[in-house]
Ligand SMILES: O=C(COP(=O)(O)O)[C@H](O)[C@H](O)COP(=O)(O)O
């Protein structure tokens with residue numbers, strides 16, 4: 001390895017082996033770099049090289065990555081707030097031995113580490129990964145994935161439904177639980193905490209957990225349907241694991257984790273702890289847009305979803321295929337990947353959320369299919385007749401879409417749905 005320079009990390013004739021992790025990047029070289037030099041720097045800095053030629057005494061294991069593909073491409077310009085930009089599609093192959101099996105933080109410190117801030121490139125985005133079997137199967141993957149529809153509920157092939165009480169923070173425990181009860185008895189499957197509700201004085205975690213699960217039991221008895229609660233266990237370190245244990249003790253079926261703000265090491269710990277208890281994991285992706293919103297930089301939502309699947313979440317937010325209030329990246333394509341075979345690891349049930357209401361359900365199901373969790377907050381609690389009516393409206397819209405029935409026909413039977421359609425129509429909110 002004596003005298004190795006970054007040019008040594010480019011080989012256009014290299015053919016990735018079955019054990020290589022292949023990453024696809026979008027790269028805009030710095031003004032004084034050509035595309036091949038920039039691609040070499042990406043492969044170098046993300047594996048075992050640096051900016052300087054190295055003088056190494058003795059032999060070291062060669063863990064160099066190889067930039068094997070550098071083709072002009074362009075991104076952006078097709079969605080509001082993005083400009084069309086010209087750059088390069090760069091393929092980099094990483095040898096398996098570079099990675100610590102089963103450690104997502106270590107993997108990401110290679111493939112999404114220093115290179116994101118490297119001056120050799122003006123922009124760089126990790127767009128996609130092809131995970132080799134030895135690396136993928138060193139992670140547990142989800143315990144249940146889309147099987148939650150049968151294992152936790154009796155939902156068959158219809159989308160499961162969830163709601164997050166609004167306002168997202170500020171409701172007392174009693175108010176929160178009452179909203180949950182009204183939603184459950186109106187037909188919603190899952191009560192869900194919001195991303196910034198954890199253990200605050202106005203609504204403490206343990207009170208909310210036990211009282212919500214009591215209300216769940218009452219709602220199950222009243223409706224004859226199975227119900228569940230996505231309680232947000234997000235917290236630093238051991239406290240989060242204690243909260244996972246508390247959910248199991250209280251008779252919950254799921255925990256919810258803010259996976260990006262927590263970090264992947266924490267998600268891996270939660271996955272391990274949930275395994276002991278047979279709990280499923282719902283992944284909220286708050287902060288993902290800091291990585292994936294710009295098409296020319298960061299880490300794509302596609303890759304974030306891949307990481308989440310390997311770490312073992314059962315459900316994850318992947319957007320609304322542009323029907324809702326938040327910017328989305330290829331929801332349908334990401335959902336397809338989450339369903340695809342990955343060396344026998346379980347799939348992940350995608351959650352569509354963010355600005356949804358009953359009138360959007362037919363188009364949502366048309367674009368994304370029924371293997372879905374459909375979550376509505378404002379689209380339920382903003383119903384003119386309140387939460388219970390809002391829940392009935394969403395459930396009627398979902399049942400109709402799953403049965404291939406027109407929403408108008410369903411609205412004739414369910415007045416709450418007619419009211420929701422009258423209020424919001426089929427408009428996309430902002
Ligand atoms: O609170 C909500 C939705 O509330 P509402 O239904 O009132 O819009 C979720 O946090 C967002 O869906 C997150 O976004 P994403 O799902 O895109 O990660």
Ligand SMILES: [Mg+2]
Nearest residue numbers: 164168194195
């Ligand atoms: Mg939210």
